[in-house]
Amino acid sequence: MTFDKAYCEELGGNVTAYKARREFFAQNDLDFKFSFFCPDENCNVELTGVNIYAIGKVKHKPHFRTKKNCSHSYDCSIVEELDKEAKSIDKGSTTAASHGQKSNKYPDEFILKRPKKENQNKSEQSDDDDFDIEPREKIKSTTTTTTDAKPHKTSYLENVVDSYEDMNEQERKEAYITLNAQRRSYHSTFKKIQYFQDGENFIFYGEIEPIKVYGDNYSITFKDRVWIDNKPYPVNMYITDDLISNYRLSRLFRESIDTLAKQGSNSKDARCYFVGSYPEVKEIQRKEGNIFTVYEVVISNLDHLVIKFEK
Numbered sequence: 001m002t003f004d005k006a007y008c009e010e011l012g013g014n015v016t017a018y019k020a021r022r023e024f025f026a027q028n029d030l031d032f033k034f035s036f037f038c039p040d041e042n043c044n045v046e047l048t049g050v051n052i053y054a055i056g057k058v059k060h061k062p063h064f065r066t067k068k069n070c071s072h073s074y075d076c077s078i079v080e081e082l083d084k085e086a087k088s089i090d091k092g093s094t095t096a097a098s099h100g101q102k103s104n105k106y107p108d109e110f111i112l113k114r115p116k117k118e119n120q121n122k123s124e125q126s127d128d129d130d131f132d133i134e135p136r137e138k139i140k141s142t143t144t145t146t147t148d149a150k151p152h153k154t155s156y157l158e159n160v161v162d163s164y165e166d167m168n169e170q171e172r173k174e175a176y177i178t179l180n181a182q183r184r185s186y187h188s189t190f191k192k193i194q195y196f197q198d199g200e201n202f203i204f205y206g207e208i209e210p211i212k213v214y215g216d217n218y219s220i221t222f223k224d225r226v227w228i229d230n231k232p233y234p235v236n237m238y239i240t241d242d243l244i245s246n247y248r249l250s251r252l253f254r255e256s257i258d259t260l261a262k263q264g265s266n267s268k269d270a271r272c273y274f275v276g277s278y279p280e281v282k283e284i285q286r287k288e289g290n291i292f293t294v295y296e297v298v299i300s301n302l303d304h305l306v307i308k309f310e311k
Ligand SMILES: [Zn+2]
Pocket: 038, 039, 040, 043, 044, 045, 072, 073, 076, 077, 078, 079
């Protein structure tokens, strides 16, 4: 049995595996490990974090599972809830009856801007606050209610991207997510980069060419060109060393992008997702004098960029 959330002693509340992963990479002690427990206080069985401490593993998203030879208490409310959910999914996800039964499996709202703490003026350093840590007590009060799922909000693009990649085409059409107050299916919220002219409020994505490295900077170019007035233009982004260094999760980001860059043309299906930025036309004057036009995506917050690849 796997779990999305666990009580984390060090963080002092219930957290998602994504949150735990971020907190791990935001500190520098490589040997550090969190202690996780069942979110149900009365059960409190120890849980193991999976893919929380790893870089580049993308086959399985981060999650929690029960430790070997441990079992939840017979009346554990979390297990009960999961059982109920599993039963409602078993009934067939495409029937009208189960349609109304919301599953909490995938996020239904993406929060682009986390509420900031007061008196905070460091731009990116401390954008992770307690927003994603739930007090443990909350769980107790919801267990007696019906299976009506609570809204599942996330501010982690990776969480949304993993969910999207997890779904089949039918599920992408049936599962809804809110992005900037716009509620649409996952299918309609994600937009291939070559259709970026359809609007700004999308999570754009596409396969990418091998990453080019310029010193400590990186250039990412999408494989698909965008056609404007019958002419193809490349869409690219430039990730500077500065941007990475100022990012709270710089260690995670740099190691991931380095791993991918080293794969060069061996990287299979590397794909890039971004949100909150929009390709802008840019003219580059070449030495020979001719002008080269590209569409450039300026990423100012690396939380809004996710690169997926097989290791
Ligand atoms: Zn439990």
